[in-house]
Amino acid sequence: MTYLIEADSVSKRFGNVVALKDVSAQVQAGEVTCILGDNGAGKSTLIKILCGLYQPDGGTYSVDGKPVQFSSPRDALEAGIATVYQDLAMVPLMAVWRNFFLGSELEKGVPPFRRIDVAKAKRTVVDELGKMGIFIRDPEQEVGTLSGGERQSVAIARAVYFGARVLILDEPTAALGVKQAGVVLRYVLEAKKRGLGVILITHNPHHAYPVGDHFVILRRGEVYGDYRKEDLPLEQLVQMMAGGxxxxxxxxxxxxxxxxxxxxxxxxxxxxxxxxxxxxxxxxxxxxx
Amino acid sequence: MTADVSTIADDRMVEAGFLKKVLTRPEFGSIIGAVAVFAFFSIVTENFFSVNAISAYLNPAATLGIMSVAVALLMIGGEFDLSAGALIGGLGITMAILTTSADLPVWLAMLLSLVLAISVGLFNGIMVIKTKLPSFIVTLGTFFILQGAGLGFVRLITGQTTIYLSEELATSNVAKLIFASTPIGGIRIPVVFWIAITALATFLLLRSRYGNWIFSVGGNAASARAVGVPVNRVKIALFINVSVSAWLVAMFNTFRFESAQIGTGVGSEFEFIIAAVIGGCLLTGGYGSAIGASIGALIFEMVRQGLAFARWEADWFKLFLGVMLLLAALLNQWVRSRARRAMS
Structure with a gap:
């Protein structure tokens, strides 16, 4: 079977420190793979490999079953792998529609009168967010005035709109309250329903369990557990995460x-x-x- | 199904009121300020709106405004340039010396001066990017380098600090006719450039992708980089834009006064920044307006000329400047936080 993306026994060292050792993880279309682990378990190193920021020292990284060598996040993005980071998702002082199209602006007209198609951009943003079940009051609203959950959701909708097939979400619920986290998790499910593969990185088993199909638990840079949901009751996942x-x-x-x-x-x-x-x-x- | 979704979305989308839109524009405070200043001096002086008076403050506001708009773009991009003032004197005198001591044709001298301008902008930009030092420090260094090197070299070459243009250049040359022309009444050519530049910068900021990029590199450079905005190139271009604007102003000054002085512009770097702040720029970057910066420059010169018209001591100008800066910065902060609370 081919996975959308698959890391097979990847390792990463920084000098003498082994950050990852023989870690395997994969995601299929229409599935959510959760990567869980405490601080320092190697979650961020793994994401940085998946999103093209680091190259693994050992093991293979494949997209659609073919081994790849990404030299930058741009390469990963072109392969349809979009990463939504917890902190650097948006520019707070800019309008929602400007953020949505930042770096890929919708333009019309010929140079030197080439300009942003504002009306179309705003309409697209409202439509796209609507499809994800997100309703914003005004696309002219600054992103800084949105709640943390809404902001994450806009970032997810943006990644989906620009053709992502795989979404890597780095601790999307970490800084959020219970209700806001619920909002974000709903969009994770929405993305899954639309056939995307989602990799959800978190340290909160209660956030991972309701949305995940597949759980990879990392500890000290190694895989500590790898389960499908049906083989793993929530109690056991919590126990493993809390490190009884x-x-x-x-x-x-x-x-x-x-x-x-x-x-x-x-x-x-x-x-x-x-x-x-x-x-x-x-x-x-x-x-x- | 798509139609369904969009109608739902439209129902839920409430257009922000016109008043709120105006209130939350960055230049809002400066417009109120300009009206207030104009009203004040119209009352305390006679003929503040006569052609003479208007050209008395529009002409200096033009050169100040050209610089303020460039500095505002740079500040929106998250950086400062303290070397812009000293650069004006340096570029003017470079051009003047090249036509006198080196006896070069005036267009070539202007071109070489422009090359120097671009090099200084490039230097500032690359230094800020490569060293990751705050631009405040880097350009403070450039400021002293320019001031020191300018004085040193000019004294070394000519033994003077003021260079007069040749008779021919000062009277009949085409460059002189263009850069020192007075197309409408007492209104000089820089006013035309100022208005055009302000319009162009506003279009650039609000309707072009580069504008989006400028706001984003100042607002959150890491996010901008993550979505593929060429952050370094944008910042370097903004520094070069400031230097090229300084060149333009240097040419206006040199041809108008038929001479260049090495000290010209020193001290005005803060005026550019203050005008930009009055116009709504946040010191922390990511927010501001080109029109606002131009109105800031206009307020500046209306007060400077207004004091003269009212026959008050010019000493009060600095006092006014400080108060105005603090008020503007406070107003920016207050309007922004209010607008945010109202919306959320």
């Missing part, structure tokens, strides 16, 4: 520190922490449903 054993250890350390110093605040923190850890690994998924 690590939390246990941290709890003990806090308690020990509290006992040796006799610090009551610290003791309180340790017991709070134990409760929270139990919540996280047990039944903390109310916000996802």
């Amino acid at each position: 054993a690590d939390l246990e250890l941290l709890h003990h350390e806090l308690e020990e520190a509290a006992q040796t110093t006799g610090d009551e605040d610290l003791a309180q923190a340790a017991s709070d922490f134990a409760n929270e850890a139990a919540d996280a690994t047990g039944h903390g998924h109310d916000d996802a449903t």
Whole structure:
């Protein structure tokens, strides 16, 4: 079977640091592959390889089953792989329609009277966002006045409009509240429904689980788990993400520190922490449903 | 189905009111300021709208405005140029020396001076891009280099700091006739250029793809780069545009006064920036207006001439300037934050 994009045992080193070791991940058309992992697990290195910013030191990266060598994000974009970054998606002081067409402006007329087709651009933006189920009040509105979720959604709609077949979303819900995150996840599903392959990078299992078809969990630069949704109950995913054993250890350390110093605040923190850890690994998924 | 979706979208889309659109334009504050200043001096002085008075402030506003528009574009692109003022004197005297001491034909001298202008813009741009130092520092360095080198070389070559054009150049030459002409009454040729440049810059900013790119490189260079905007080229072009504008102004000055002085323009770099800020430019980049910068320049010269007409001491001008700058910056911030709250 051919995948839209596939990373096969890719590795990446920076000097002595092994950032990724034999990591494989892939996405099919109409599927969402979630890449999960804590800070430093290698998620960003993997994205940077997928979007053409880094070249892997080992392993192969294929698009439509054919090995590729991207030398810049521009190459990846031309192959239909669009990356929506968490922070550098938009120019806040510019209108929505200007942002949407930035770098690929719709023009009309002949030089020197070549100019932006403003009416058409605005109409297209309203239509395209409408198709994704996003309704903006006025395309002239500055992007900075949109909420974080709306901004992500506009960036996603833009990538879809410009012919992306694969969407790589880097922590699209990280800075958002529960409701806003829900809005973004709805557009992820919308993109999936339209036949795009989506790679969703996140550290939040509750955001990944409802939309994902396939989960790749990274830890310390290696694949720690690789499951299809039907083989992976949410509890297990949460457990794997929270790193049950690590939390246990941290709890003990806090308690020990509290006992040796006799610090009551610290003791309180340790017991709070134990409760929270139990919540996280047990039944903390109310916000996802 | 597509039709369905678009009708839904249209229903949900509410056009922002005309008033709000006007209020949220960056040049809004400067228009109010210009009307207020004009009204004030029309009351306290006589004949502030006579042909004489109008040309008394339009002519200097033109050269200031040409520079302010270029500086505004650069500021929207997220950079400063403190060397623009000193460059005017340097370019004028380069041209003058080449026609006198080197005895070159005037067009060649003008061309070489233009080449120097482009080189300085290129230098500023490439330095800012390559070193990643703030343009404030880089162009402050260029400012001192230009001022020092200008004085040094001119003294070394001629032993003077003012160079007079030859008799022929000062009277009958074609270049003189063009660059120092007075097409309408007392209104000099720079006014025509000023209006044309303002119109062109406004078209460029609001209706061309380059305008989009200028706003984006100042607003968020990383985003702009990510969607394929050639950020470095845009910034370098904006620096060159400022230098070429300085060349144009230097030519106007030199032919008009039939001489060039090395100190010309030193100190005016801040006037360009202030006019741009009065016109709605944010100091942080990504926002501003070319028309606003031109109106800022007009306010500037109306006050300068108005004080003279009212026979008040010119000392008050600087006081006014400082107050105006602070008010404009505050107004920009206030209008923008209000507009945002109203919309969200």
